Amino acid sequence: MTLPGLLAFLGLAVVTVDVLGGVLAMGMLLRGATVRHLLAFATGYTVIVTAATVVLHPLLRWLGGWLRPVLASNDAIGAVEVVVGLALVGVGVHQLRASLKPRREHGPLEDRVMPTRLATVPLLLGGALFAGTTLADPAFTIAVGMASQEPHLSLRILLLVVWNLVYQTPLLAVLIAAAAGRHEQLVARVLELVTPHKKLLQRLLAAVLLAAGLAVLADGVVALLTQHVPWLRQLLLLR
Numbered sequence: 001m002t003l004p005g006l007l008a009f010l011g012l013a014v015v016t017v018d019v020l021g022g023v024l025a026m027g028m029l030l031r032g033a034t035v036r037h038l039l040a041f042a043t044g045y046t047v048i049v050t051a052a053t054v055v056l057h058p059l060l061r062w063l064g065g066w067l068r069p070v071l072a073s074n075d076a077i078g079a080v081e082v083v084v085g086l087a088l089v090g091v092g093v094h095q096l097r098a099s100l101k102p103r104r105e106h107g108p109l110e111d112r113v114m115p116t117r118l119a120t121v122p123l124l125l126g127g128a129l130f131a132g133t134t135l136a137d138p139a140f141t142i143a144v145g146m147a148s149q150e151p152h153l154s155l156r157i158l159l160l161v162v163w164n165l166v167y168q169t170p171l172l173a174v175l176i177a178a179a180a181g182r183h184e185q186l187v188a189r190v191l192e193l194v195t196p197h198k199k200l201l202q203r204l205l206a207a208v209l210l211a212a213g214l215a216v217l218a219d220g221v222v223a224l225l226t227q228h229v230p231w232l233r234q235l236l237l238l239r
Contacts, residue, residue: 022170
């Protein structure tokens with residue numbers, strides 16, 4: 001893998017870092033979870049993502065011949081960018097609408113989302129289901145495809161391990177804090193910082209999603225109307 005390709009690979013992980021894992025882990029801690037519970041959750045996630053990576057790697061190689069015409073087509077990649085851009089804009093609009101709604105207290109449904117008593121097996125299954133957020137991220141497939149270009153197996157494995165560590169930094173940070181017995185201070189500090197600025201943070205997230213969605217959408221439309229090489233294809237060529 002070239003240096004630009006490595007930087008693009010790590011940039012994918014940083015840009016698409018998944019804060020949902022950290023949020024869920026925080027919620028578990030607030031409900032009395034222990035390190036054992038968090039490890040069960042993380043284990044379910046790791047097993048599914050590892051299995052998917054193992055399957056996806058040879059599958060991408062097998063599909064390489066079939067996908068090459070698509071990857072070489074500005075129109076095809078441009079169409080993908082249009083769909084992704086519209087999805088990002090839709091999520092951004094949803095976040096903006098949520099930030100404009102008046103704050104309300106949690107109702108009975110929200111109170112039942114996380115049980116008071118936490119069992120290991122449900123958390124293990126919950127972690128496995130949570131892995132779906134990674135598998136649904138197009139960046140994950142791109143990262144596996146980029147790593148598969150590395151001829152040395154050890155370096156290929158290292159790249160994918162680094163990807164997941166960076167991608168799941170929030171979840172990893174909460175696990176380390178819980179293992180060190182610092183989770184109570186961490187939870188208190190996060191709540192202290194986030195709670196007063198919840199609406200502002202939602203609006204910032206909406207603005208980022210809308211800006212990214214509109215940029216990707218515009219790039220896809222320009223690629224479809226002109227000979228412009230889409231950003232996504234340029235990223236794929238950095239392998």
